[in-house]
Amino acid sequence: MSKNDVAILGAGMHPWGKWGRNFVEYGVTAIKEAMKDAGLEWKDVDFVVGGDTMRNGYPGYVAGATFAKAMGWTGIPIASCYAACATGAHAIEIARTRILSGMAEVVVVVGADTTPKGFLAPTRGERTLDPDWLRFRLLGATNPTYFGLYARRRMDLYGATEEDFARIKVKNSRHGFSNPNARYKKVFTEEEVLDSPLVADPLRLFEICATSDGGAALVLTSLDFARKRGVSNPVRVSAVSTVSPTFPNTTIDMPEFTTDSAAGIPAPDRSFKDSIAHAAYQEAGIGPEDLDLAEVYDLSSALELDWYENIGLCKPGEAEGLLRSGETAIGGRIPVNPSGGLGCFGEAVPAQAIAQVCELTWQLRGEAGERQVEGAKVGITANQGLFGHGSSVLCTR
Amino acid sequence: MSTRKNRVPAIEGWIKMDEDDPHLLGYLDATSGTYFFPKDVSISRAPGHADAELTEVELSNRGRLWSYTTNHYQPPEPYVAPDPFVPYTVAAVELTKERMIVLGQLADGVDPETIEVGQEMELVLGTLYEDEENEYIVWKWKPVAA
Numbered sequence: 244m245s246k247n248d249v250a251i252l253g254a255g256m257h258p259w260g261k262w263g264r265n266f267v268e269y270g271v272t273a274i275k276e277a278m279k280d281a282g283l284e285w286k287d288v289d290f291v292v293g294g295d296t297m298r299n300g301y302p303g304y305v306a307g308a309t310f311a312k313a314m315g316w317t318g319i320p321i322a323s324c325y326a327a328c329a330t331g332a333h334a335i336e337i338a339r340t341r342i343l344s345g346m347a348e349v350v351v352v353v354g355a356d357t358t359p360k361g362f363l364a365p366t367r368g369e370r371t372l373d374p375d376w377l378r379f380r381l382l383g384a385t386n387p388t389y390f391g392l393y394a395r396r397r398m399d400l401y402g403a404t405e406e407d408f409a410r411i412k413v414k415n416s417r418h419g420f421s422n423p424n425a426r427y428k429k430v431f432t433e434e435e436v437l438d439s440p441l442v443a444d445p446l447r448l449f450e451i452c453a454t455s456d457g458g459a460a461l462v463l464t465s466l467d468f469a470r471k472r473g474v475s476n477p478v479r480v481s482a483v484s485t486v487s488p489t490f491p492n493t494t495i496d497m498p499e500f501t502t503d504s505a506a507g508i509p510a511p512d513r514s515f516k517d518s519i520a521h522a523a524y525q526e527a528g529i530g531p532e533d534l535d536l537a538e539v540y541d542l543s544s545a546l547e548l549d550w551y552e553n554i555g556l557c558k559p560g561e562a563e564g565l566l567r568s569g570e571t572a573i574g575g576r577i578p579v580n581p582s583g584g585l586g587c588f589g590e591a592v593p594a595q596a597i598a599q600v601c602e603l604t605w606q607l608r609g610e611a612g613e614r615q616v617e618g619a620k621v622g623i624t625a626n627q628g629l630f631g632h633g634s635s636v637l638c639t640r
Numbered sequence: 641m642s643t644r645k646n647r648v649p650a651i652e653g654w655i656k657m658d659e660d661d662p663h664l665l666g667y668l669d670a671t672s673g674t675y676f677f678p679k680d681v682s683i684s685r686a687p688g689h690a691d692a693e694l695t696e697v698e699l700s701n702r703g704r705l706w707s708y709t710t711n712h713y714q715p716p717e718p719y720v721a722p723d724p725f726v727p728y729t730v731a732a733v734e735l736t737k738e739r740m741i742v743l744g745q746l747a748d749g750v751d752p753e754t755i756e757v758g759q760e761m762e763l764v765l766g767t768l769y770e771d772e773e774n775e776y777i778v779w780k781w782k783p784v785a786a
Contacts, residue, residue, distance in 0.1 A: 364716035371651065372680060380718040381650055381768065381778055382743055383711060388730050391709025399707070399757040443709045490687050491674070495706075495732055495741045500678060505739040507673025508686055 247526065249342045250469035250477035251638070253281025253462030254601040257355065259426040259455040259588045266299050269458030269594070270306070270355030271313050281462040282472070283349060285314050288462075290347035292334040294354030294593030295325040297366075306593065310353050327628030328540065329485070330354060331459070331596025332636055336483045338463045348468045354593035355458030362386065363454060365498075375498040375629075382500070387451050387543065389497045391443030394545035398445065401560040403548060405445050407567070409436035411544035412450050412586050414572050419583015421613035424598070426455050427587045436544075450544035455589030459597035461604070476640065478607045480600070482526035484635040488515040497629040519633035520554040520625050527637045531555030534577055535619040536606055538599040540626035541584040551579065554625050554635075573616060581606060581614045599624035600636050607640040650768045650776040654678055656698055657777065662765045663698035664742065664779055675699065675738040699742070701763035702784065703733040706741050710752050720769035720776075731781040733761045747782035760784040 255276025257269035270293075278285065291314075293306025302309040307321035326333040331354050338350040362385050370376035378384040397403040413433055419425040431449060439448040469477045488496075489511040491503030496515070513521060524530055531554060539550035548562035556577055557565045570576040582588070582602040585595070603622040605611045626634040649655050654677075656663040666677035669684035671692040676685065677699060684692040714725040729746035746752060747764050766780035 362713075362716050365718070367717075374678075374680065376718060377651070377678075378743075379715055380720075382730055382745060383715045383719045383721075383728055384730055384743060385711065385713075385715045387713075388709055388711055391711075392707040392730070392732050395709055395757070396707040441710070441712045443711050446709075490685065491739075493739075493741075495743065500743050502741045503685070504675040506675055506737065507669070 247343060248466055248479040248481050249339050250464045250466050250474065250479055251461055251600070251604045252464050252469055252472070252474060252477060253277035253279070253283065254604040255280055255460050256424045256598060256601055257458035258424045259457035259591060262456045264357065264456070266296055266303065266355045266357040266456070266458070267309055267313050269456060270310050270353045270460065273355065273458035273460035274310065274314060274351055274353050277351070277460040277462045283462060286317060288349050288351050289319050290338065290341050290350040291319060291321045292337045292350065292352045293321070293323045294330040294334045294597065295323050296356045296593050297325070298359065299357055306354070326485070326632040326634070327630060328590070328592055328626055329596060329628030329632035329634030330593040331600070332483060332624070332626065332634035333485050333632070334597065335461065335463070335480065335600065335636060336485050339480055339483055342463060342465050348465050350463045351460060352463060352597060353458070353460040354597050356591040356593055357456045358454035358591065374500065378498045378500065385443070386497060387443035387446060389495070390451065390543035390546060391446050392495065393549060394445050394543060397545060397548060401563060403545065403563050405437060406433060407548065407563050408446065408450055408544045409433045410566055411541065411547045412436045415541065415580050415584045415586040418573055418581050418614055419587025422583050422587065425583045425587040426589050446543050446545060452542050452585035453589035455591045457588070457591035457594050457598070459594040459601050461597060461600060478604045478638055478640045480636060481529070481639045482523040482637040484519055484522035484526070484633055486518050486522045486633040487631045489518070496631070515633065516549065516553040516627060519627065520623060520635045522633070523623060523635040523637040524555070527639070529621060529637060529639070533621050534623055536578045536581055536616045536622045538580055538582060538584070538602050538622070538624045541580060541586055542590070544586065547579065547584070550625055554623060573614060578616045581611065581616050596624065596626050596634050596636070599626065600638065603638040607638055645770060646774045647777050648774045650778045655765070655777070655779055657765065659765060662763055662779065663701050664763065665696055666699045667694040668697045669694055675740060677740070677742065700735045700737050703735040703742070703761055705755060705757050705759050705761050706732040706734045707757060708732065708746065708752060708755060722769070731761065733781050744779050744781045747780040750782055755783055
């Protein structure tokens with residue numbers, strides 16, 4: 244047990260889908276589910292952190308206030324934060340540090356989104372100083388463009404095949420099939436995946452995550468509070484990593500035109516993506532060899548292979564072998580994305596990193612039903628938000 | 641034959657518009673030996689070098705292909721897509737001297753089936769889109785003729 248542990252007393256989600264309703268509804272549903280799961284009431288909450296959404300106007304930019312208001316103002320302090328895809332982990336980190344400092348006992352963390360159809364697009368207008376706008380204008384560099392570049396690089400460097408990328412999708416579709424919160428509940432075959440149209444070659448439509456509506460929430464408390472409530476062995480958040488890159492960052496990350504130049508200052512020993520889970524392992528005093536499961540950000544099927552290496556499940560170049568061995572499927576040595584991952588959910592940006600932790604919570608309690616990883620005691624999440632946001636949450640029980 | 645349209649850069653200040661010797665224009669922080677592109681802020685992002693003076697430099701117009709991908713779906717605005725939409729390839733090229741990877745579209749007329757990771761590429765000027773009066777020009781990557 245680490246001195247930085249906080250308890251996860253409640254986890255709740257609104258199912259992912261394309262529901263087309265106000266994002267506030269998804270968040271409130273998730274909060275209510277998490278409160279029920281924790282056996283607590285709204286009046287017990289003394290801090291709220293909302294993960295912001297950029298696609299729902301002003302209420303989305305002040306999500307903490309939006310959800311506190313929707314649940315009924317009680318005068319408690321609130322916070323809102325945004326870190327792109329890493330928003331949820333940053334929200335969890337704000338909650339955790341508040342609890343560890345003794346300034347709060349019961350904190351609700353929530354994120355929800357309503358997304359438009361199709362590609363995620365930049366903010367409108369003539370935004371010639373915004374790299375996110377410029378990459379669409381000058382290059383046509385969509386998010387899948389970057390995923391395609393990474394996937395092609397793996398093929399060239401490590402001999403990854405189109406079949407490997409399809410296998411990831413097939414594995415995750417089997418995992419998510421029974422998940423009541425997943426959007427896509429269909430078991431895919433390799434042939435179906437390989438028959439789907441190319442989007443950013445070598446990646447195909449069924450290998451690139453969609454954008455979804457959804458909401459996820461957690462009730463985090465101090466260990467003392469959990470004990471007082473009679474929960475002696477809660478799932479714990481044992482580490483949170485919200486690291487940023489070290490200059491020069493030599494990976495071509497969204498939404499950049501270039502990497503940093505490593506001509507003057509040498510690149511750090513550990514790449515940005517490698518540093519994300521590493522920081523969580525360091526904090527918790529736990530290593531990848533201790534893991535029972537992992538939830539990683541499969542924005543594309545191929546990206547899951549990168550994560551195997553980035554979170555230390557295998558050495559660079561060995562991810563394809565690890566996948567082919569079957570060890571990352573449920574029943575294997577280290578199941579990855581037992582929830583079904585983004586392949587089954589699609590991305591609801593501010594909710595997604597929270598949803599990853601909801602999955603760890605249910606898995607570590609043994610409540611994950613058909614997708615249960617037997618005897619799971621240690622799990623990690625990993626994700627990266629554009630503009631340099633690392634995100635990893637390590638949970639233990 | 642109609643008169644040729646004006647060739648104007650699709651963005652001001654990023655490109656040396658010389659058909660025979662095109663370059664991307666970046667910054668050099670000589671105190672850390674670090675290059676920057678684009679020139680979005682005139683501050684060195686090398687840690688501890690925020691006071692360094694930046695000089696505008698022409699970046700190398702040759703490098704090695706790091707990876708590439710072809711987009712088969714029309715991206716959202718502000719990309720200006722032809723009607724009907726035409727798939728296009730984005731290439732990532734690593735500049736040896738600057739030790740940086742630079743994205744750019746693959747030059748018109750180059751078949752992406754014929755390029756390979758690791759091969760030498762050169763920077764050329766190409767049309768991104770056009771209207772009644774102008775062709776809007778960006779940098780593109782083209783394989784160096786063998």
